[in-house]
Amino acid sequence: MNSQQEKRYVKLQSERFYLLDRSTTPEGKLEFHISGSTRNVYTVTVYPNNANIFCTCPDAKSWAKKNNCICKHCLFILYRVLKVFDRADHPFFDRLWFTPEELECIQISTEFLQAHLDNTLVNTDLSRRYKNVGTTENKYAPTIRFDADDLCGVCFLELENDQTDQYMACPICKKAAHEDCIKKWTSSGQRLCVYCRQDVWGEVRTATNDDYQNLGY
Structure with missing residues (x-):
């Protein structure tokens, strides 16, 4: 884990994030919709075919990409939501792609997510607002x-x-x-x-x- 990745890992320990929803696309991509203190909604996607993870936040699109690391939202999914990583010096950060074994763990954790999800990772008010967004778009x-x-x-x-x-x-x-x-x-x-x-x-x-x-x- 390089210094830039460490900075994002530290933020994971001090900032609050919430899982709003999760889904699997017809292509098999795993999508996690999350929000945090800014109330912005970002989508973290695990791509099984490419064995990588990406987020729609500005950091993932620019600075993290340039510094060969992943954003704090991706870390939130891997460490807090799916709990597939349990230490900061995981070898994933040396390559930034998942091994077949890691992908299998991600798939299994996603399937059983509802039963094992930590309640502290859910904000009912934000989840309600997020679900209402789709209703609002149809309204117009x-x-x-x-x-x-x-x-x-x-x-x-x-x-x-x-x-x-x-x-x-x-x-x-x-x-x-x-x-x-x-x-x-x-x-x-x-x-x-x-x-x-x-x-x-x-x-x-x-x-x-x-x-x-x-x-x-």
Whole structure:
């Protein structure tokens, strides 16, 4: 374990993290959704085919990668959640890929996770907020077809019926705008619908983010 990895290991001992959910993709990837003190939600993924682990946090995408180590969120999954590692000087950190035996331990620990999960790793309030995010996103899905003269209320460009996955609609007046436009609108502090002026966009600021979600306080 190099010095940069040690710094992240120390943070694991002093910071609080929580497991929000876990899933297995059709390709067999193991996904763990976690959050911590900042309330940001990151996804840690174990790739059995590539025998490695990765996180969606900024550290994993940049600094940790450059310093040949893994982020504190990956450490949380390996040490606290799955408990497949029990010491800091594990040989994994010399290679950063899993042996077949380690992958087998990860698979077994994941399968029995619900029965053996430490209750201190679960925050019921954060878990509830995380589950509500999916409900919020569906709440803003467009439900009506656009006419030829329908324009986005923010950028005033045309709305097309074959691109509805790129739009968000007001749950009250049902009129839609580009999702990117709504994100910019809410990031500037706006909460009112650009069409009916109802207070409907307050939840969007925590439910949508290009890289990761934030569950707020």
